[in-house]
Amino acid sequence: xxxxxxxxxxxxxxTPVAESLGAVVAAGEQPPRPxxxxxxxxxxxxxMLKIKHVPEQLFDVTAFPVMMTLMFTYLFGGxxxxxxxxxxxxxxxxxxxxxxxxxxxxxxxxxNTDIQKGVFDRFxxxxxxxxxxxxxxxxxxxxxxxxxxxxxxxxxxILGFRPGGGLAGVVLAVALLxxxxxxFSWIWTMFGLLLRTDxxxxxxxxxxxxxxxxxxxxxxxxxTMPGWLQAFVDVNPIAHLVAAxxxxxxxxxxxxxxxxxxxxxxxxxxxxxTLTMRLYNRK
Amino acid sequence: MSTDLAIETxxxxxxxxxxxxxxxxxxxxxxxxxxGVLGPNGAGKTTAVRMLATLLRxxxxxxxxxxxxxxxxxxxxxxxxxxxxxxxxIDEDLTGTENLVLLGRLLxxxxxxxxxxxxxxxxxxxxxxxxxxxxxxxxxxxxxxxxIAASILKTPDVLFLDEPTTGLDPRSRNQVWDIVRVIVxxxxxxxLTTQYLDExxxxxxxxxxxxxGKVIAEGTPGELKASVGAGSIHLRLRSADQRPEAExxxxxxxxxxxxxxxxPVALTARISGDESxxxxxxxxxxxxxxxxxxxxxxxxxxLGQPSLDEVFLALTDHPTEQEAAA
Numbered sequence: 001x002x003x004x005x006x007x008x009x010x011x012x013x014x015t016p017v018a019e020s021l022g023a024v025v026a027a028g029e030q031p032p033r034p035x036x037x038x039x040x041x042x043x044x045x046x047x048m049l050k051i052k053h054v055p056e057q058l059f060d061v062t063a064f065p066v067m068m069t070l071m072f073t074y075l076f077g078g079x080x081x082x083x084x085x086x087x088x089x090x091x092x093x094x095x096x097x098x099x100x101x102x103x104x105x106x107x108x109x110x111x112n113t114d115i116q117k118g119v120f121d122r123f124x125x126x127x128x129x130x131x132x133x134x135x136x137x138x139x140x141x142x143x144x145x146x147x148x149x150x151x152x153x154x155x156x157x158i159l160g161f162r163p164g165g166g167l168a169g170v171v172l173a174v175a176l177l178x179x180x181x182x183x184f185s186w187i188w189t190m191f192g193l194l195l196r197t198d199x200x201x202x203x204x205x206x207x208x209x210x211x212x213x214x215x216x217x218x219x220x221x222x223x224t225m226p227g228w229l230q231a232f233v234d235v236n237p238i239a240h241l242v243a244a245x246x247x248x249x250x251x252x253x254x255x256x257x258x259x260x261x262x263x264x265x266x267x268x269x270x271x272x273x274t275l276t277m278r279l280y281n282r283k
Numbered sequence: 284m285s286t287d288l289a290i291e292t293x294x295x296x297x298x299x300x301x302x303x304x305x306x307x308x309x310x311x312x313x314x315x316x317x318x319g320v321l322g323p324n325g326a327g328k329t330t331a332v333r334m335l336a337t338l339l340r341x342x343x344x345x346x347x348x349x350x351x352x353x354x355x356x357x358x359x360x361x362x363x364x365x366x367x368x369x370x371x372x373i374d375e376d377l378t379g380t381e382n383l384v385l386l387g388r389l390l391x392x393x394x395x396x397x398x399x400x401x402x403x404x405x406x407x408x409x410x411x412x413x414x415x416x417x418x419x420x421x422x423x424x425x426x427x428x429x430x431i432a433a434s435i436l437k438t439p440d441v442l443f444l445d446e447p448t449t450g451l452d453p454r455s456r457n458q459v460w461d462i463v464r465v466i467v468x469x470x471x472x473x474x475l476t477t478q479y480l481d482e483x484x485x486x487x488x489x490x491x492x493x494x495x496g497k498v499i500a501e502g503t504p505g506e507l508k509a510s511v512g513a514g515s516i517h518l519r520l521r522s523a524d525q526r527p528e529a530e531x532x533x534x535x536x537x538x539x540x541x542x543x544x545x546x547p548v549a550l551t552a553r554i555s556g557d558e559s560x561x562x563x564x565x566x567x568x569x570x571x572x573x574x575x576x577x578x579x580x581x582x583x584x585x586l587g588q589p590s591l592d593e594v595f596l597a598l599t600d601h602p603t604e605q606e607a608a609a
């Protein structure tokens with residue numbers, strides 16, 4: 001424990017010097033208030049620093065997507081499409097969406113544990129744009145979502161997936177996915193503020209995410225489903241997101257699906273962003 | 284609203300479920316001084332501070348910081364206050380430098396300015412060596428210091444220190460006290476909550492004693508002490524046999540209860556603070572003369588001011604005196 005010993009030495013040998021302390025206090029000029037964007041980016045930088053210091057937290061955006069992709073390709077491939085290579089061509093855009101959407105739930109858990117500690121008290125006493133702490137945390141999460149996307153796409157290419165839309169299609173698809181996931185994550189920030197423990201946040205997240213991701217077009221074409229289920233898939237925003245992403249990756253962008261995705265993303269942001277901020281201000 | 288008041292509250296109330304955590308607090312904190320809020324655990328100190336720092340919404344009453352309402356003008360209040368909470372309000376995963384640069388950026392400094400200010404603060408707080416270490420590896424005293432450093436990145440008009448020395452060793456506690464004195468000397472108003480009476484006595488120019496969400500006494504440390512009596516006299520007799528007789532004489536001449544100390548030759552008596560006659564010293568010397576006249580040999584004696592501990596016990600444990608003082 002060399003660190004502990006050396007920090008103890010620093011602690012005991014310190015004598016506050018009135019002059020130097022006074023000089024720093026007096027020099028505390030009043031800079032202009034930062035813009036909403038700059039405050040949010042600063043909080044995003046904090047999220048990056050946390051990844052740097054606690055790299056273990058990247059497990060969910062690396063190992064988890066790899067596991068999902070491998071598991072479902074080889075589990076369903078033969079039965080659903082005759083061969084795993086053919087199925088991968090259909091599944092990969094879907095599993096990309098599913099993995100990223102599932103990872104968004106860690107946002108709520110992160111917000112919840114962050115707020116248990118005192119540091120949010122300090123953020124909330126700063127004269128800054130109120131949502132910036134949460135927006136910044138989400139910007140950090142979007143970076144994590146991007147990492148997960150790259151992992152899945154690289155794995156897919158290794159396994160034999162070939163995107164018809166080329167690099168441009170893939171980039172646009174991932175961009176759309178990031179935008180939607182940013183909006184979607186506000187559901188979890190709301191639960192993160194609403195529920196008392198990170199375990200309950202996890203429980204609620206599962207309850208919402210499983211039906212939304214499985215009852216969709218991620219794994220199979222909804223045409224084989226019973227009518228009532230098709231009706232659900234038709235209004236499921238995740239299904240529209242999958243269709244839009246799949247179209248872009250395959251090089252056949254579907255303007256309708258893209259619009260649907262952007263509109264539902266905007267609606268999610270408006271509703272859950274507002275609810276989140278209301279809870280955040282009252283906490 | 285008077286301009287020389289930094290903080291003013293009236294009838295401040297916060298209810299959690301059935302508990303009235305803060306039950307009608309009135310405070311008037313003069314600008315440019317240390318104001319102590321003294322009370323035991325659960326008295327409502329932290330809740331009151333959180334309302335003043337805009338973290339909690341009061342259920343009733345009004346609170347202003349330099350004339351700005353903490354609810355309606357929360358943003359104006361936030362730009363003038365800083366809070367060092369009871370639990371470290373610092374990100375433990377980040378290093379000392381990263382924490383200060385982060386907050387400097389959030390206060391509007393550009394990156395080079397934020398870095399420079401962080402380095403100067405770390406240096407002034409004796410944390411240069413630990414600047415690159417994660418805060419979770421800091422000792423308790425270092426953690427407190429970085430927390431206070433974070434609070435004065437931008438010199439606040441009002442600094443809330445919520446139990447800044449709880450759990451610190453005496454040396455670290457003295458360091459925090461010295462830091463507080465320097466900050467106040469620069470013109471910042473400090474509102475300090477504490478459960479340590481000597482801390483309030485050392486730092487604060489006025490003290491509010493809080494219990495069960497209510498202010499039960501308010502004044503300068505001297506006034507509070509005077510409210511429980513002028514002081515006390517402590518005697519050591521030559522012989523333990525004479526103690527009962529000495530006790531009787533003291534009780535008669537001082538008119539106050541006399542306390543037998545654990546030491547069989549020692550006695551302690553409170554001296555009442557009424558202004559009718561010769562004062563505390565006169566009463567004490569009269570009592571000593573009586574003892575000498577009765578042939579009781581006093582080896583040594585001392586006169587003392589009541590400690591704030593005595594004030595606190597008198598205020599919180601005895602309902603009648605509580606009313607008298609409030």
